Amino acid sequence: MTRPLSPTVAFLSVILALNAAAQSVPTQTLKATPKTVVVGNYDATTPPVLRIHSGETVDIETTSGSPGLWESLGLPADQVPQSSRDIDREVKDRGPGSHILTGPIYIEEAEPGDVLQVDIQSIRLPTDYAVNAFDPARGLLGDDFPYARLKLIRLDRDRMVARFAEGVEIPLRPFFGSMGVAPPAFSHRISSAPPWIHAGNMDNKELIAGTTVFIPVHTKGALFQVGDGHAGQGNGEVDLAAIETALNGTFRFTVRKGMRLRWPRAETPTHYISMGFHENLEEATKMAVREMIDFLVNEKHLTRDDAYMLCSMAVDLSITQVVDGRKGVHAMIAKAVFTSSKR
Numbered sequence: 001m002t003r004p005l006s007p008t009v010a011f012l013s014v015i016l017a018l019n020a021a022a023q024s025v026p027t028q029t030l031k032a033t034p035k036t037v038v039v040g041n042y043d044a045t046t047p048p049v050l051r052i053h054s055g056e057t058v059d060i061e062t063t064s065g066s067p068g069l070w071e072s073l074g075l076p077a078d079q080v081p082q083s084s085r086d087i088d089r090e091v092k093d094r095g096p097g098s099h100i101l102t103g104p105i106y107i108e109e110a111e112p113g114d115v116l117q118v119d120i121q122s123i124r125l126p127t128d129y130a131v132n133a134f135d136p137a138r139g140l141l142g143d144d145f146p147y148a149r150l151k152l153i154r155l156d157r158d159r160m161v162a163r164f165a166e167g168v169e170i171p172l173r174p175f176f177g178s179m180g181v182a183p184p185a186f187s188h189r190i191s192s193a194p195p196w197i198h199a200g201n202m203d204n205k206e207l208i209a210g211t212t213v214f215i216p217v218h219t220k221g222a223l224f225q226v227g228d229g230h231a232g233q234g235n236g237e238v239d240l241a242a243i244e245t246a247l248n249g250t251f252r253f254t255v256r257k258g259m260r261l262r263w264p265r266a267e268t269p270t271h272y273i274s275m276g277f278h279e280n281l282e283e284a285t286k287m288a289v290r291e292m293i294d295f296l297v298n299e300k301h302l303t304r305d306d307a308y309m310l311c312s313m314a315v316d317l318s319i320t321q322v323v324d325g326r327k328g329v330h331a332m333i334a335k336a337v338f339t340s341s342k343r
Helices: 007-024 067-072 082-090 281-298 304-314
Strands: 028-030 037-039 050-052 057-061 100-107 115-124 129-134 149-156 161-165 168-171 175-180 212-216 222-230 248-256 265-267 271-278 315-321 327-334
Touching: 028 050, 028 100, 057 100, 067 082, 067 129, 067 149, 100 248, 115 175, 115 222, 175 212, 222 248, 271 281, 281 304, 281 315, 281 327, 304 315, 304 327
Parallel strands: 028 057, 050 100
Antiparallel strands: 037 100, 057 248, 100 222, 115 212, 115 248, 129 149, 149 161, 161 168, 175 222, 212 265, 265 271, 271 327, 315 327
């Protein structure tokens, strides 16, 4: 007679079966084409270009700049991707920002009030060139540099460095400057430039492959968009741009029904990150610290007094960027601080 499985063995069998089923779902692919990109905005009324379910993975292609930009910098015409030419020629509905964003992706289970967990599984450099630029209207030191300049930067993808100048090489640490969902419907179309409650143009250089971003959902389906590829960036992004280039990435999307957030958060293998966005740098800093205190109270079960103290002793504040309309500050605390399994 066959003995029935013990409850423990039965539970493990179910978990293994669910994991196997999840792994059997193929990764979907979303290319950057005139029909799959949005230029310069996030909007709850934008029709989705792909529908997926929570737990699915998508390999996403993004593009950067225009053919005219690259060719003006001396890039040979045959090195400009055809997709970039197609998008430049065919996409007429643009603005009010300028970022080329692939999407939106509709996640079937996502509802307002949920949180979209975005696991950045990989980021890849499809080209060996990038650009940096400054503009007196938006850079931090516009009075000091009252003119515009563009600079082509070659990328050594084997050594993972940017060849900035003779004797100057910058280590590459690619990340997507803009990742976000649609804002609340009452906001209508908003510019892709300033970050906000939908995340968007955070320009946070910590969000590399292997990290996770948590974004509050404001409309059914979430409507995720991504772009603004950076091969690297300094905190502050002071002249307006980073090492701007095209990137491709693989993302897993999971809807978190029991999680409640007001603002985006992130997690790396070593740190927890809270963020603040505001026109005033001090207010952005206060927001990042308050968000970290909320995290420490709700997730690590500290009192608010202890959380505030811990922020002063163990949290590092960084200026994310100062050029996107709303300035960004992020707060980071090392996971190694929490030694108890209960935390």
